[in-house]
Amino acid sequence: MTAYIIRRILILPLIILGVTFLIFGMLQILGPVERSALYVRDIPKTEAQVAAIIRRYGLDDPVHIQYYHWMLGRVDPETGKTVGGVLRGDLGFSRTGRQPVTDMLKQRFPATLELALWAMIPIVGGGVWLGIKAALHHNKPLDQIFRVLATIGWSFPTFVFALLMLLIFYAKLNWFQPGRLSTEYMLLVQSPVFTQYTRMMTVDALLNLRFDVFIDALRHIVMPVVTLAVVQWALLLRITRSSMLEAMRQDYVRTARAKGLHEKTVVNRHIRRNALIPVITIAGATLAGLMNGVLVTEIIFNYPGLGQMAAQAALQLDVLTMLGFALFNGILFIGAFLIIDILYVVIDPRIRLS
Amino acid sequence: MTTDSTTPVAGLGKIQPDTLRKQNRMERLVGPEWYRLLKGLVTNPLSVAGIVILFGFIFMAVMAPVLAPAPDPNWNTNLIPRDGYKPEPKPPGTPWKLNVPQTQPFWYSLTGNEEWVHLLGTTSGQYDIWYGIIWGTRTALFAGSVVVLASAAIGILVGSVAGFYGGWVDEVLMRIVEVFIVFPGLVAVLVLSSILIPIFGRSLWPAIIALTVFGWMGYARLLRGDILTNKERDYVLASKASGAKDMHIITRHVLPNAIFPTLVFLSLDMGAIVIAFATLSFLGVGVEVGYADWGQIVSFARDWILTLDQHWYIVLFPGLALLLYGLGWNLLGDALRDILDPKLRGKTV
Numbered sequence: 001m002t003a004y005i006i007r008r009i010l011i012l013p014l015i016i017l018g019v020t021f022l023i024f025g026m027l028q029i030l031g032p033v034e035r036s037a038l039y040v041r042d043i044p045k046t047e048a049q050v051a052a053i054i055r056r057y058g059l060d061d062p063v064h065i066q067y068y069h070w071m072l073g074r075v076d077p078e079t080g081k082t083v084g085g086v087l088r089g090d091l092g093f094s095r096t097g098r099q100p101v102t103d104m105l106k107q108r109f110p111a112t113l114e115l116a117l118w119a120m121i122p123i124v125g126g127g128v129w130l131g132i133k134a135a136l137h138h139n140k141p142l143d144q145i146f147r148v149l150a151t152i153g154w155s156f157p158t159f160v161f162a163l164l165m166l167l168i169f170y171a172k173l174n175w176f177q178p179g180r181l182s183t184e185y186m187l188l189v190q191s192p193v194f195t196q197y198t199r200m201m202t203v204d205a206l207l208n209l210r211f212d213v214f215i216d217a218l219r220h221i222v223m224p225v226v227t228l229a230v231v232q233w234a235l236l237l238r239i240t241r242s243s244m245l246e247a248m249r250q251d252y253v254r255t256a257r258a259k260g261l262h263e264k265t266v267v268n269r270h271i272r273r274n275a276l277i278p279v280i281t282i283a284g285a286t287l288a289g290l291m292n293g294v295l296v297t298e299i300i301f302n303y304p305g306l307g308q309m310a311a312q313a314a315l316q317l318d319v320l321t322m323l324g325f326a327l328f329n330g331i332l333f334i335g336a337f338l339i340i341d342i343l344y345v346v347i348d349p350r351i352r353l354s
Numbered sequence: 355m356t357t358d359s360t361t362p363v364a365g366l367g368k369i370q371p372d373t374l375r376k377q378n379r380m381e382r383l384v385g386p387e388w389y390r391l392l393k394g395l396v397t398n399p400l401s402v403a404g405i406v407i408l409f410g411f412i413f414m415a416v417m418a419p420v421l422a423p424a425p426d427p428n429w430n431t432n433l434i435p436r437d438g439y440k441p442e443p444k445p446p447g448t449p450w451k452l453n454v455p456q457t458q459p460f461w462y463s464l465t466g467n468e469e470w471v472h473l474l475g476t477t478s479g480q481y482d483i484w485y486g487i488i489w490g491t492r493t494a495l496f497a498g499s500v501v502v503l504a505s506a507a508i509g510i511l512v513g514s515v516a517g518f519y520g521g522w523v524d525e526v527l528m529r530i531v532e533v534f535i536v537f538p539g540l541v542a543v544l545v546l547s548s549i550l551i552p553i554f555g556r557s558l559w560p561a562i563i564a565l566t567v568f569g570w571m572g573y574a575r576l577l578r579g580d581i582l583t584n585k586e587r588d589y590v591l592a593s594k595a596s597g598a599k600d601m602h603i604i605t606r607h608v609l610p611n612a613i614f615p616t617l618v619f620l621s622l623d624m625g626a627i628v629i630a631f632a633t634l635s636f637l638g639v640g641v642e643v644g645y646a647d648w649g650q651i652v653s654f655a656r657d658w659i660l661t662l663d664q665h666w667y668i669v670l671f672p673g674l675a676l677l678l679y680g681l682g683w684n685l686l687g688d689a690l691r692d693i694l695d696p697k698l699r700g701k702t703v
Contacts, residue, residue, distance in 0.1 A: 011529070018533030029549050148400070151688060155680035157629045159636045160673035163655055163662070171663040178659070292540035296633060300656070310541065314548045315638040322545040326537060333536040 005342055012334065019330040020086065023323050024067050030319070032059040038092070038320050091327065092320035096313045101324035104309060110199035111180065112298070112305035116290050118202070118221055119228040123286065127233045128279065131240025132272060138245060146237060154234035158293055162227045162300040169223060176222045178301040185216045224297040232289050239282050240275065247275040277348050284333070284340050291329055387614070394693035395686075404685025407678055415491040422488040423455040431489060433644050434481040434651075437472065443658065443665045446475040450482070475667040478654040481644060483667065487675050489646035494628050494679055497558055501627045502620055504566040509573020510616070514604050516574065517581030528578070531571045540630060542568045547639045556642035561634045565627055576619055580612040618690045625683030632676055648672045648679075 027035065036053040054060055056077065058069060073085025084090050091101035134146040169175045180201060181189060188194055188210075189201070197207050202221065205214035247253065248271055256270045257263075294307030302308070306325060313321035381389040395401045414421060418431070425435045435453035437444075450470040458470070465473065474483040516527040534542075543564040550560035584590065585608060593603050632649025634640045636656075641647050651672040658665050 014529060015532055015536065018529065019536060022533055022537075023545075026546055026549055030552065034552050147688075151400075151684050152677075152681060155625060155629075155677055155684050157632055157636075157649075157673070157676050157680065159633060159649075160652060160669065160676055163652065163659070163669045164673065166659050167662040167666055167669060171659070171661065288538035291538040295540055295544065295637065299637070300659075310544065311637050314544050317548050317551060317639075319545075319549055322548055326541055326545045329538055329541050330536050333538065337536065 004345060008338060008341055012338065015334055016331070019327070019334070020071065021067075023327055023330070024070055026326075027070075027319065027323060028063060028066075035059050038095075086327065091324040094309075094313070094321040094324070095318045096316050096321055097309065101321050104321070105306065105324060105328055107199075108304060108306045108309050111201075111303065112294055112307060114200035114202060115221060115224055115228070115294060115298070115303065115305060117200075119225045119232075119290060119293075122225065122229040123232045123236060126229065127236025128240050128276070130233065131237040132244055132275075134237060134241045135244030135248065135275075136267065138248075143241075146241075150234035150237045153230050156231060158227060158231055158296040159300060161230055162223070162297055165223045165227055166300065176219050178220070178223070178303070180217070180220055180303055181213070182216055182220075185213050189213065220301075220303075224294075224301045224303055227297045227301075228290060228293045231293065232286055235282060235285060235289065236279070240279055243278045244271060244275040247271045250274070277344070280340060280344055280347065284337050287336050288333070291332075391614075391690070391693055395689055398689050398692070400685050401689030404682045404689065407682035408686065411491050411495070411679055411682065414488055415495050418488050418492060420459050420461075422482075422485040423457045423459060425453040425455055427456070432493070432646055434486045434489070434646050436644070437476055437480040437482065440480055441478050441657070443478055443654075443668050444472060444476045444480070445665075446471075446473060446667055448472045448475065452480075455485075474671045477651055477668045478657060479644075481651070481654070483651060483671050486646045486651045487648065487672055490648045490651065490672070490675065491679075493558070493641075493645070493647045494631070497562055497631050498624050498628045500562050501565045501569060501631070502623050504562075505569035505623070506573050506616065506620060508566070509570035509575075510577050510609070512570065513574035513577025514581055514608065514612075517578035518585060518600065518604055518608065520582075524578070527574070531574055534568060534571050537568065539568055540633060543630060544634065544637060544639060547634055551639060556640075558641055561631055561640055564634075565630060569623070569627070572619060572623070573616065576615055577612055580615055581608050584608055584611050614690075614694045618687055618694060621683055621687035621690055625680040625687065628683075629676065629680050648676050652676070 032054045033050055036050050036057070036059055039053060039057055058066065058074060061069070069084065071086050073082045073088050073090060075081070076083045082088075084092065089102050091105075093099070094101045094104050097104040130146055130150075134143045137143045166178065170177060180186070189196070189204075194204070194208055194210065194213070196204050198204055201217040202214055205211070205217055253266060253270050256266045261270075291307075294305060295311050296307070297303065298305045298307035299311040306328070310322060310325040312318075313325070380392075384392065395405065424431050429435070435455075437450055437452045437454075447467075448471060450472055454470050462470075465471075472482050472484065474487065476482055477486075512527055512531070516524040543561070546564035546567060547560040550563055554560050554563075590603060590607050593607055598606075631640070632647070632652070635647050635649030636653040638653065640650055643650070652669060655662070655665070655668045658668065662669065
């Protein structure tokens with residue numbers, strides 16, 4: 001097992017390198033002239049200006065030199081300072097955000113993290129619970145209903161579901177609002193009486209003992225959380241269900257029943273425990289689903305996180321911001337997959353001991 | 355499985371008496387594997403529902419010129435006719451003034467209207483929703499098929515090479531697959547298509563290319579796994595022993611055995627791709643404005659969120675089209691998986 005984990009970790013730099021190749025390669029699809037537009041805020045008027053930008057940023061250098069500069073930065077011939085360089089934490093300037101991409105990522109990450117953490121509660125709780133219920137009622141009406149609902153949920157385009165949520169719960173009933181906080185609370189939060197410890201509104205509200213802010217933040221986060229959960233439920237339900245069915249067929253379950261154990265004990269101790277192990281493997285898929293989901297939910301619910309940033313950048317073809325977001329996602333996922341792999345090995349003694 | 359035996363059909367008298375199990379004409383025609391597949395599909399109510407939905411969409415796509423005639427014969431049918439330029443959407447039943455369809459097809463009298471009205475209303479910018487949904491079916495089917503077939507082709511090629519040759523070839527290819535997989539699909543596709551738009555201009559192609567570039571990995575992994583389990587089978591070894599070339603073994607023995615799992619994946623992918631495609635359109639990196647595309651019709655609703663209770667039709671109708679289309683493929687794919695998954699075959703629990 002240790003060998004496996006070591007191999008995974010050793011291969012990691014290779015994958016990261018591959019990811020940077022891929023992102024850099026996507027940038028190279030654009031010609032030097034098109035890329036020059038990424039570095040300036042106004043559209044250059046003359047060809048000489050364009051040529052000057054290309055020269056200044058070295059956009060027509062050979063590809064490997066450009067890659068080197070992209071990764072490690074290069075000395076600006078005009079100012080003599082080193083600029084750029086992904087490894088130096090410089091991802092360029094965001095046209096849509098009017099600030100460096102790295103700052104923007106840092107600033108918006110807490111909001112998305114908060115959304116994702118809240119969404120995990122109904123996703124994991126609900127999905128696993130529904131899956132167990134469905135498996136225990138295998139082929140009975142409840143199971144069939146769950147399966148149909150799961151398929152419908154899975155087929156629901158996130159943005160359509162999000163808009164329907166807005167139509168019902170905001171436009172018609174006005175129970176929940178889009179955005180992150182109501183205006184009056186937004187002003188309060190930005191004033192000195194409120195300390196922003198984590199920049200996650202619900203957490204900060206509790207730390208400041210402002211329960212009114214907490215309630216207001218919750219009212220704003222409910223719709224995106226439900227939207228994110230609905231699509232993911234289907235996946236978790238399906239995996240949990242089939243994993244449960246698989247476990248129910250095992251010999252040790254039959255043995256447990258033959259011993260005359262209580263049905264509750266059999267389900268809780270013999271079936272469910274073993275069935276939940278494979279569920280971990282799709283945690284990666286769930287995370288991917290969440291990141292896909294925030295792109296759409298954040299822009300529809302006007303929630304100021306990473307997804308909204310990326311979607312706005314996409315609308316205005318702000319490539320540098322998009323690439324920064326992609327790189328951030330790539331690193332996030334490499335980390336997540338590694339943890340999932342290791343967790344899987346650690347939890348399952350059958351793999352650990354083999 | 356002995357349940358497949360059927361009542362004798364006329365013309366089956368010539369079956370040899372020593373046939374273990376009676377086969378009907380259909381089964382002899384398509385072979386036992388395909389017969390089991392088809393029979394499973396038509397006996398499961400969910401898959402029947404899926405097939406009916408999909409045939410409905412195919413019907414819509416084929417009959418589009420009859421269901422939603424264009425304003426004039428030279429009209430580029432991919433573009434939704436506009437009835438003016440006002441931003442405010444108009445409800446279903448509003449009379450149609452500008453760019454009215456030329457003909458009234460035979461079915462139109464059933465709607466009870468003398469003149470053309472906007473059957474499902476217009477969306478922001480006065481694009482006719484009915485026309486957009488009908489012709490959008492063609493967009494969905496076309497884009498979906500191109501992406502799925504291209505991804506499957508790349509994935510099958512990579513997967514079968516990796517699985518069959520193994521060793522360092524497999525190692526390198528699978529690491530490449532991993533590099534592509536670490537991007538959550540939509541993010542990567544969004545980035546790539548926003549890069550491709552300046553090159554191709556606004557059309558179907560940036561999204562199609564981006565979805566294909568980040569869509570083949572699933573097929574590659576599936577094929578590789580399948581080949582790894584199949585390549586040590588006796589018939590492959592026998593073929594190898596008799597001196598068959600690698601290419602021959604791959605195309606004649608290995609691939610045909612991997613076709614069924616691929617089919618399941620293909621069907622589920624058709625649904626997923628259309629959702630992804632529509633999402634790209636919704637986020638604004640899709641086709642040009644006014645193209646008959648479901649995602650784009652929904653995207654017009656973005657500016658009307660505050661008054662969605664009055665303008666429900668601009669979300670509901672195109673959203674329903676998307677949902678049903680995805681549902682159709684997913685129901686079909688699920689049913690296929692249930693039929694083909696050996697783990698579920700003959701289950702007793």
